[in-house]
Amino acid sequence: MLACVLTVTSMVGVQLGPWWPALAQAHGNLQIFGWAGLFVVGVSLYFLPRLRGAPLVAIWPVRWIVGALVVALCVRALAQPWLAVADQPVVRIALVGSAILECVALCGVVLLLGLTFRRGPALEKRPAFGHTLPLIACSFVCLGLCGVINLVNLWQMMGGMVSATGDRLFVTLGLFGFLLPMTLGMSARSLPMYAGLDAFPPRRLVSLSFAYISGLLVFCAGILMNWQEVEGAGMVLIGGILISFVFLFLRTMRARGKLPHKVARLAPEPATLAQAYRTRVSQERNTYGPFVVLVASAYLWALVSGIFLLINGVSDLLGFAAPLAEDAIRHSLTIGFVSLLLCGLAPRMLPGFSGGTIRSARLVSATLWLGNLAALLRVGSLLLSPWLTIGQLNLSQLAFGCSGILGLALALCLAINLWPALRPASALG
Structure with a gap:
């Protein structure tokens, strides 16, 4: 709101x-x-x-x-x-x-x-x-x-x-310290379970986790010391790790619809089990909508955010002014990555927690389009503002305003869809 x-x-x-x-x-x-x-x-x-x-x-x-x-x-x-x-x-x-x-x-x-x-x-x-x-x-x-x-x-x-420093430190710890690690960790564990994917490689997950934490510490130290080069080094580390997480996820996504390799090796009748698995995936698509596509689009926004962080981080390391607006990076993460990831995971996870059902798989499709369009307009209006003014018409302000309306529609759509799962009939009775 x-x-x-x-x-x-x-x-x-x-x-x-x-x-x-x-x-x-x-x-x-x-x-x-x-x-x-x-x-x-x-x-x-x-x-x-x-x-x-x-x-x-x-x-x-x-x-x-x-x-x-x-x-x-x-x-x-x-x-x-x-x-x-x-x-x-x-x-x-x-x-x-x-x-x-x-x-x-x-x-x-x-x-x-x-x-x-x-x-x-x-x-x-x-x-x-x-x-x-x-x-x-x-x-x-x-x-x-x-x-x-x-x-x-x-x-x-x-x-x-x-104060500017206090607010930046607070937002950085909240976004890069709290939300991103938890969403990355939860998706690494829950996506293979709920989407029928191969598990994330555990050793690589641990090594990426410690590298991410190191980047976060350097980033926060740069903010506290007001040291541009140190802050840039932290941004480069975090951006690189985000990109690595995305490629790791996309690699597991390629097997979507196929029986996980470990399960196939242990199955006494792999062909029969594979057919049952494909049937289950099809049923989940009909029940929960394109929740995996929503999650995939969220990770693509994480990829965009990682590239933005690398660009600004390298600029800071070289002593140049950051070419991209900091708000564009934040919104590509909050609206693009985190919000879309939550909109993808929630319709699949919450019914399992409560025993209820979502209202409609079509509303999951609606959140896919609303969320991505809201993120595109918000980030695009911040990045392309100098080139979106035609005479008295400021297209960047128009796009910025429409992104807020679409974001509110996204939140309402998600709430309407999840309400039956949050209030299952057994609980109401």
Whole structure:
């Protein structure tokens, strides 16, 4: 909703006062920890304990954690632009209160999963968990750090705006530290299971994970030190690892519709099993729509993001100004990669969690087109802005505004499609 407000007001030429950049900062927080973060946290609380082989240490805090996070995000979305317009003590108190609530909620998730992971069997007995542990650990350490950094940022806020360095560090840890490692780790484990693909090579997954974490540390160090070359080195590392993940995924995708090699070798009657497998894949397409195509398109956006990171990273290393807008990289990841990946995984995973069904496979097709078009218009409007002005007509603003409308339509389409799965008939009865 905030993205739609920001893009449409920019498109129609509304006078953008100090509330607009303040709302843009609040939108970044809401997008990372609301739209994507709540989904990732929710799935993690269900999926990761099973991957670890241990039940969640306590269920009762989950409702309070989610409620606290939702309240904190909503309060910030209202209070930050209000504070930018009218610096009132009560608004400042509300904003700091939202930061405290968000910090408690995010750290609560980390504590809950950390205690759960300690209770499981030895890692040697849970190799699937061990192979993804570096990415999972990175994700939730950064989640806790984001809660603390957000609290410091809002405590020190001046004029309704967080400092540029504080905001960049917060967004970098939220996007590159929390969301990307978790989505990469979850897709590496869940896609072979739900899409009938060969498993990701475990050794390569672990080595890519540690290389990614190294790039993240260098990237954050460059931001903190305001050192362009160090920041560029981190971007090059992260971009290269993202591209490697994409090629690894695409290699496994080529076998979609064929019996996985390991299963075929062990099967007593491979031909019969292969036919049954193809039948199951066809049934899944009819039931869940093109969810694998959605995931594939998400990884193609990750490839684009990796190339963007390499271009800007190399420019920083050479001491030149970055040729690509930083917002274009962020949106290619948030709208392109993360959102499309979630839209692809959710219709396939959530019915299995709840025992319900999605409303329609056609709505999955709709999210495929809406999501990719929204990402294309958003990123394209940011990259091609200098060449999209014809006389008095600014096509980049038009594309920017339409991307927000399409993004809102994407969210509504996904919510409508998932509602029966979230509220199965057995639960309602």
